[in-house]
Amino acid sequence: MDLRDTPDEATFRAELRSWLEESLPQDLQGHRGGATRFAGPEMRAWSRALHDAGYAGLTWPEEYGGGGAPYTHQAIFLEEMARAEAPPHIGVIGIGMAGPTIIAHGTDEQKSRYLAPLLAADEIWCQGFSEPGAGSDLAGVRTSSRLDDGHFVVNGQKVWSSFAHIADFCILLTRSDPDATRHAGLTYLIVDMHASGVEVRPLRQITGEAEFNEIFFSDVRVPAENLLGEVGGGWQVAMTTLLHERGTLGFALQAQLEVQIRKLVALARDRGADPLQRDRIAREWTEMQAVRFTNYRSLSALMKTGMPGPEGSISKLVWSEANQRVTKLALEILGPDAALGEENAPYGGYWQYQQLRSRGNTIEAGTSEVLRNIVAERVLGLPYSR
Amino acid sequence: MDFTFTPVQEALREQAREFLAATPEPTWAQLAELGWTGVSIAEEDGGAGLSFLEEAVLFEELGRALYRGPYFATIGLTLPALLSEDRAAIASGETTWTLALGPLVPDLDSAEHVAIVGGDGIYELEGGERELLAATDESRPLGVVRGGEPGRRLADSTVLAEIEARSQTALALEACGVAWLALEDAIEYASSRVQFGKKIGVYQAVSHPLADAYTRVELSRSLALWAAWCVATDDDQASIAAAAAKSYAGESAVAVCETAIQSLGGIGFTWEHRLQRLYKRALGIESFGTSGTRLRAEIAASLIEQDEASSGSLAPVKVTQGG
Ligand SMILES: Cc1cc2nc3c(=O)[nH]c(=O)nc-3n(C[C@H](O)[C@H](O)[C@H](O)COP(=O)(O)OP(=O)(O)OC[C@H]3O[C@@H](n4cnc5c(N)ncnc54)[C@H](O)[C@@H]3O)c2cc1C
Numbered sequence: 001m002d003l004r005d006t007p008d009e010a011t012f013r014a015e016l017r018s019w020l021e022e023s024l025p026q027d028l029q030g031h032r033g034g035a036t037r038f039a040g041p042e043m044r045a046w047s048r049a050l051h052d053a054g055y056a057g058l059t060w061p062e063e064y065g066g067g068g069a070p071y072t073h074q075a076i077f078l079e080e081m082a083r084a085e086a087p088p089h090i091g092v093i094g095i096g097m098a099g100p101t102i103i104a105h106g107t108d109e110q111k112s113r114y115l116a117p118l119l120a121a122d123e124i125w126c127q128g129f130s131e132p133g134a135g136s137d138l139a140g141v142r143t144s145s146r147l148d149d150g151h152f153v154v155n156g157q158k159v160w161s162s163f164a165h166i167a168d169f170c171i172l173l174t175r176s177d178p179d180a181t182r183h184a185g186l187t188y189l190i191v192d193m194h195a196s197g198v199e200v201r202p203l204r205q206i207t208g209e210a211e212f213n214e215i216f217f218s219d220v221r222v223p224a225e226n227l228l229g230e231v232g233g234g235w236q237v238a239m240t241t242l243l244h245e246r247g248t249l250g251f252a253l254q255a256q257l258e259v260q261i262r263k264l265v266a267l268a269r270d271r272g273a274d275p276l277q278r279d280r281i282a283r284e285w286t287e288m289q290a291v292r293f294t295n296y297r298s299l300s301a302l303m304k305t306g307m308p309g310p311e312g313s314i315s316k317l318v319w320s321e322a323n324q325r326v327t328k329l330a331l332e333i334l335g336p337d338a339a340l341g342e343e344n345a346p347y348g349g350y351w352q353y354q355q356l357r358s359r360g361n362t363i364e365a366g367t368s369e370v371l372r373n374i375v376a377e378r379v380l381g382l383p384y385s386r
Numbered sequence: 387m388d389f390t391f392t393p394v395q396e397a398l399r400e401q402a403r404e405f406l407a408a409t410p411e412p413t414w415a416q417l418a419e420l421g422w423t424g425v426s427i428a429e430e431d432g433g434a435g436l437s438f439l440e441e442a443v444l445f446e447e448l449g450r451a452l453y454r455g456p457y458f459a460t461i462g463l464t465l466p467a468l469l470s471e472d473r474a475a476i477a478s479g480e481t482t483w484t485l486a487l488g489p490l491v492p493d494l495d496s497a498e499h500v501a502i503v504g505g506d507g508i509y510e511l512e513g514g515e516r517e518l519l520a521a522t523d524e525s526r527p528l529g530v531v532r533g534g535e536p537g538r539r540l541a542d543s544t545v546l547a548e549i550e551a552r553s554q555t556a557l558a559l560e561a562c563g564v565a566w567l568a569l570e571d572a573i574e575y576a577s578s579r580v581q582f583g584k585k586i587g588v589y590q591a592v593s594h595p596l597a598d599a600y601t602r603v604e605l606s607r608s609l610a611l612w613a614a615w616c617v618a619t620d621d622d623q624a625s626i627a628a629a630a631a632k633s634y635a636g637e638s639a640v641a642v643c644e645t646a647i648q649s650l651g652g653i654g655f656t657w658e659h660r661l662q663r664l665y666k667r668a669l670g671i672e673s674f675g676t677s678g679t680r681l682r683a684e685i686a687a688s689l690i691e692q693d694e695a696s697s698g699s700l701a702p703v704k705v706t707q708g709g
Pocket of ligand 1: 128
């Protein structure tokens, strides 16, 4: 056990830190987040800069344009990005989910076609899993795909799809066999969002902005070579995606929480906090450290054995609820000013926005109830509830 | 960065678990024979010259086994204050110590020597009377010393910071051992007990609190092991890490035991089931020394008042308009 950086890690961290100091544009630093951050060209430029410096797809194999770096570098990368309050690469879904799924299940042609533009932020991806009738119970998807003359013909509706309004491609879970039920008969496709018959309608969220969308598919013709995995084998492929969605996210989330708590402490300094609020600040700091070192333990196990430890499964669950408490506490410290809208609120309405946005954290990427089921059944080995 | 135990440390854990299962009430001589009493004591004093990390493994296992004896008092509490010859006598299994850090002194029934905190240092107590008190947690006897006077001077009071960090971390580790076992009992019961025609573990009102208990156990372990590493390497963050670990792991062990008791229904409420003993150890740990609330007040002070100048990362909230 040695929690310090190795010489190699220390070098990587130092180089990254000075690169961030030089390269991060002032107006992107400390951005509060939200959909509109993607509107302008700055985010693409920033993402390309990350890519050109070799920081996009850091742990991906070099043959796919990645950095071939150990997972510890990825952890350091996220820590330093958070420390500098740098926004993430715009290809959140591409790098976090679509890319790893293509690496695991894709053909050589798919890998050479999709991975490089994804890392370079030339192409943006979205995820089309959830449907009006299939949320937590993903196996209930009904969007259909039918093979016809070298194409899959896709019909149906997806919902809550983040980034779909700016996306070039979608990882889409469809039902190819209408007679099969549940996990059988599902097929995983890569769909061109610019194809005819694809229609995206933004959905306005609790924060007032539109980060996610409905997607309608009407007789969309998807070339057969866009199949990922086997026809009827979509469930296994989707599980790879979800594993990456919840798994590799852990470090990014902890780093975000650390920034949030740093800002909370600064807020308490600025506005004052009573003893009960100070107790809660210390609680949140403590739990954030606990998540950090839980991630380290999981990562160390991954490096040593090739398998992440079971403790990694709790990161997202703990983070999401912590972020809700932290942002609520910030509003409490703001006092009556918490009621002010963006234009008049202190700190540009940062906390008001963050608090509302945090309500989505326990819903997106698996609800807290579903994650507790997973911990109970898969980690603790309790009897299955379904 | 490597946050795993070495194979040797893992083997020590295995040995400890087997030994304590076979020997629930080991004597000090037996622990000395295993080499446990001299783990972090220097080789020239007859110890193994290892670190607090190996002791951390033992504290976790001793907590799990609800060990009753002066290991915590001697190794977790008093050791940093002791001189070379005293350490040698501990490593060889000849003697044991406890320290009167507050009015209630742990393991006063079994520890041979008592150390006390004077104005400027730590001294061995000479004379005085020991009075044992009834304690909720029967596995950790408490008492008070009356009268007596400072005898041999052992250490400067500057060692108190190290003693605080070490003892808080040891207690956090014990709490992890306690909480794990309580959780295991609850999982086993929820996986076999049938009511309303189903194993009770399928009911989310049972399984979700257990998932949360698991979460608390893992988070507690992460903090306790972080603190243990800080103590072992004399890291700058040892004090704050130990405060975080003790407050979180202590309170979590109590909460986990409570969840377990509820999960077992009537059986969980009986004297016969070991849960009541695990629960009482957890309560004992929580109330020992500095409370969680007090420790968090210290953490908050160090975050809000003290770190401002030293930490560039605690820059004021920076937000850009719009977006
Ligand atoms: C901000 C945001 C971004 C998103 N982005 C995407 C995206 O890019 N792509 C995509 O495909 N999806 C996305 N989603 C959708 C998200 O994955 C789903 O909302 C989520 O899986 C829940 O599904 P649902 O909304 O249908 O709720 P439901 O599944 O209907 O759940 C409703 C409630 O019932 C509970 N519940 C359901 N089943 C159980 C059970 N077995 N045990 C206990 N409780 C249960 C849930 O926990 C929840 O509280 C996003 C969601 C949000 C909020």
